[in-house]
Every structure is written in C-alpha cells, then in structure tokens.
Amino acid sequence: MSSNVDRETFDQIMVPNYAPQKMIPVKGLGSRVWDQKGNEFIDFAGGIAVNALGHCHPELTAALHHQADQLWHLSNVWTNEPALQLAQALCDKTFAEKVYFANSGAEANEAAFKLARKYAYDNFSADKHEIISCNNSFHGRTLFTVSVGGQPKYREGFEPVPAGISHVPFNDIDALEQQITDNTCAVVIEPIQGEGGITPATTKYLQAARNLCSEHNALLIFDEIQTGVGRTGKLYAYQHSQVTPDILTTAKALGGGFPIAAMLSTEKVATSFNVGSHGSTYGGNPLGCAVALKLLQIVDTPEVLEGVFHKHHQITQQIAQFNQKTELFKDIRGQGLLIGCELSEQFQGKARLFLELAQQTGLMVLVAGLNVIRLTPSLIIPENDIKEGLARFNHTMHLFNQQA
Structure with a gap:
C-alpha cells in the first residue's frame, strides 16, 4: 500500500482546522482498518458513531451500487423513491409524522432551530424566539448551531453570534424551570451529551423538560445526532425514557458513513416550513437515502439492538476490571455503544495522549x-474484535500509566 500523499501533504495543502493523526487509513472491512503501511487496527472509534455497521458492510455497498446505476441526483424540484421510502420508514419507526432531509447533523439542527422559531412566529408572536440549551452541549459548527451549543470555546472569534439563546446546567431541573418563559420557543437537549463528555440525561430531567415545554407552549427538541440509529440499544434514545420530543434530529449513523441527516417532526410543527421557507440542494438525494433505508432495516432488529446491550456490558465490565489495577478512570459511563471513560484527577487533560498511545497498540x-x-x-462488532480490542485497550492503559 503506497501513495504519493502522506500526513505532511495535509499540512501543506489543507486548512489547519484539523490535527489528524500521522497514520492515514486506506482500507476498512468490518471493524478492522489498515493504513498506508499495511498496519492493522481495530476500530473502536466508528467514525465518531457513524459507522454503525462497520466498514464496507456488504448490504450497504450493494444498496449504494444498485442506486448508483439508477439515479444519483435530481434536486428538490422533484422528489425520488428512495427519499420517500426512507421518510416513510422513519415515520413508521418513531413518533414522527414529517421528515426533512439534509446532509449533516449541523444542517439538521439548523433546520430544527429555524423551524422552532418559525413555528412560534406563525402561531404566537415574534417575541417568542428564545432558545434554551445546556452547558457543555454540542449541536454543530454553523454559526447558529455553534451558538446554541453550550461550549463557548467554539464561538470564540466568531462573534457576534445570533441572539435569543441561553444556556442552563445539564440535568438541573430548577435551573431550567427558572430560565423558561412564555417567550421560549424551544428547549434543546442531547439525551446523552456526546462531545460534552458522554453524560446521560436523567429520565426525570427529560420528563421535567417535556412538562415545562408543554406548559409554556415551547417545543422540545432532542438532538440525537450521536445517540440515534441504535447507538444506545434503542433505535432512538428517547425511546428509553418514553419522553417524546416535538422535533428530533438524526445524522451520523443514519447513512453508515454516507453523508445524510434528517429532522423528524410532528405534523403540527412541520406545517411552518411552508414552500420556500427552507431547503437543501443535496438533502434527500437518492444515493444517501437508499443506503440509509437499508441500514435502518438491518439495525432496527432485535438481534442488533439486543446485541448492543450485551456488548455494552461486556466492554464496560472488562474495562472496569482493568481499571482496578491501574486506577486510570474515575468513571465509566454511557449507554449502549456510546461509552465514556473519564480520567482520574491526576490524569486530567491528557485524553489526547491516550488516543495516540492506543494507535501504537493497533487500536482506534x-x-x-x-x-x-x-x-x-x-x-455489530464481532466478538473476536471486541476481545482483541479490549486487550489492546488494556495495553494502552498500562502504557498511559507509565507515560502520563
């Protein structure tokens, strides 16, 4: 495996907003990845919760190849069969009655926040435009979504940002109750904060948010970009709590690696996106929708979803056992196959070192x-890959303990 480009090429020609690792993956199959030099890695990263069925799943590649021979793109001047079939499946499997397609999680959230304000404008007044989000939340990198996100570091240097947005502590019912008013158009919550540290919302908090939104005629938006499509052991995380949002956003795993996103909504709310009020050139393109439909059919089965629960316990219990010797982590948390291991106090700030050392052991x-x-x-990571990956994780823990 050779190429005329390498990691140095990135520094020469790419905008420096990323700092990728030195090795460049060139091939993936299942939960294994190979780099330019032929080194093999076990993938516990999954493209940041995107590769729900691993790399090059044969049924997904077959769906893509089939659609590629039929129809690639039309624009939204026309609709297409894969988009309609995928939208129908999402409605059948969730609370949703209407679907809007986009290309990324940020775009789905942008649509959700715009829809929330438009709905309030149409049904109440222009004053009802305030959005409440949570500290440490992450909702994307557009100017609107980064403003709703609760991490100031992502807004620095891009001010002034859109107004009418406030943030409250996550899982703090009293704070939310004090902040919400009749001028609130929406409350936005991640059922599990992903970029914020893999911190789950309590069912009590989600229920309180639902009640407060209903009381103040505000919409409840669940950002399930990272938790959706089987990641937590349910098709969507809201199904664990039985707390139903008015709007839900989904992306990442929806296409299994092919860029696609969706905003799901009740019919009552969706009506405010009347013709011409919002749009996307590529949103709902036939290629992405064909792949996503096949992925949903595979993931939304007892075999896969129950397997996520089993794999969660296997991985977390084994890491907890490793941790008894090293005491690297002060908490191991999450749900399904969205797992966070928080470093102990003496290792704070050194998560990136762990990632780099893991790569040396052949683990992503x-x-x-x-x-x-x-x-x-x-x-659907195979049992053998879990065992070998955990052995490499344990090796990484010992290396980290020596070098941190």
Missing part, C-alpha cells in the same frame, strides 16, 4: 473533551 479510539476517552464501535 476517540476523545470527548480533554478528560474522557470515547468508544463508539460498530453496533
């Missing part, structure tokens, strides 16, 4: 901030 992991190691492997 992620971080969630400076202090949390994030694991988001394929939902």
Whole structure:
C-alpha cells in the first residue's frame, strides 16, 4: 500500500482546522482498518458513531451500487423513491409524522432551530424566539448551531453570534424551570451529551423538560445526532425514557458513513416550513437515502439492538476490571455503544495522549473533551474484535500509566 500523499501533504495543502493523526487509513472491512503501511487496527472509534455497521458492510455497498446505476441526483424540484421510502420508514419507526432531509447533523439542527422559531412566529408572536440549551452541549459548527451549543470555546472569534439563546446546567431541573418563559420557543437537549463528555440525561430531567415545554407552549427538541440509529440499544434514545420530543434530529449513523441527516417532526410543527421557507440542494438525494433505508432495516432488529446491550456490558465490565489495577478512570459511563471513560484527577487533560498511545497498540479510539476517552464501535462488532480490542485497550492503559 503506497501513495504519493502522506500526513505532511495535509499540512501543506489543507486548512489547519484539523490535527489528524500521522497514520492515514486506506482500507476498512468490518471493524478492522489498515493504513498506508499495511498496519492493522481495530476500530473502536466508528467514525465518531457513524459507522454503525462497520466498514464496507456488504448490504450497504450493494444498496449504494444498485442506486448508483439508477439515479444519483435530481434536486428538490422533484422528489425520488428512495427519499420517500426512507421518510416513510422513519415515520413508521418513531413518533414522527414529517421528515426533512439534509446532509449533516449541523444542517439538521439548523433546520430544527429555524423551524422552532418559525413555528412560534406563525402561531404566537415574534417575541417568542428564545432558545434554551445546556452547558457543555454540542449541536454543530454553523454559526447558529455553534451558538446554541453550550461550549463557548467554539464561538470564540466568531462573534457576534445570533441572539435569543441561553444556556442552563445539564440535568438541573430548577435551573431550567427558572430560565423558561412564555417567550421560549424551544428547549434543546442531547439525551446523552456526546462531545460534552458522554453524560446521560436523567429520565426525570427529560420528563421535567417535556412538562415545562408543554406548559409554556415551547417545543422540545432532542438532538440525537450521536445517540440515534441504535447507538444506545434503542433505535432512538428517547425511546428509553418514553419522553417524546416535538422535533428530533438524526445524522451520523443514519447513512453508515454516507453523508445524510434528517429532522423528524410532528405534523403540527412541520406545517411552518411552508414552500420556500427552507431547503437543501443535496438533502434527500437518492444515493444517501437508499443506503440509509437499508441500514435502518438491518439495525432496527432485535438481534442488533439486543446485541448492543450485551456488548455494552461486556466492554464496560472488562474495562472496569482493568481499571482496578491501574486506577486510570474515575468513571465509566454511557449507554449502549456510546461509552465514556473519564480520567482520574491526576490524569486530567491528557485524553489526547491516550488516543495516540492506543494507535501504537493497533487500536482506534476517540476523545470527548480533554478528560474522557470515547468508544463508539460498530453496533455489530464481532466478538473476536471486541476481545482483541479490549486487550489492546488494556495495553494502552498500562502504557498511559507509565507515560502520563
């Protein structure tokens, strides 16, 4: 495996907003990845919760190849069969009555926030435009979504940002109750904060948010970009709590690696996106919708979803056992195959070092901030890959303990 480009090429020609690792993956199959030099890695990163069925799943590649021979793109001057079939499936499997397609999680959230304001404008007044989000939340990198996100570091240097947005502590019912008013158009919550450190919302908090939104005629938006499509052991995380939002956003795993996103909504709310009020050139393109439909059919089965629960316990219990010797982590948390291992106090700020050392052992992991190691492997990662990956994770823990 050779190429005329390498990691140095990135520094020469790419905008420096990323700092990728030195090795460049060139091939993936299932939960294994190979780099330019032929080195093999076990993938516990999953493209940040995107590769729900691993790399090059044969049924997904077949769906893509089939659609590629039929129809690639039309624009939204016309609709297409794969988009209609996928939208119908999403409505059948969730609370949703209407679907809007986009290309990324940020675009789906942008649509959700715009729809919330438009709905309030149409049904109440222009004063009802305020959006409440949570500290440490993450909703995307557009100017609107980064403003709703609760991490100031992502807004720095881009001010002035859109007004009418406030933030409250996550899982703090009293704070939300004090902040929400009749001028609130929406409350936005991640059922599990992903970039914020893999922190789950309590059912009590979600129920309180639902009640407060209903009381103040505000919409409840669940950002399920990272938790959706089987990641937590349910098709969508809201199904664990039985707390139903008015709007839900989904992306990442929806296409299994092919860029696609969706905003799901009740019919009552969706009506405010009248003709011409919002749009996307590529949103709902036949290629992405064909792949996503096949992925939904595979993931939304007892075999896959129950397997996520089993894999969660296997991975977290084994890491907890490793941790008894090293005491690297002060908490191991999450749901399904969205797992966060928070570093102990003496190792705070060194999550990136763990990621780099893991790569040396042949393992791909992620971080969630400076202090949390994030694991988001394929939902169908084979047993042998779990065992071998955990052995490499244990090796990484010992290396980290020596070098941190």
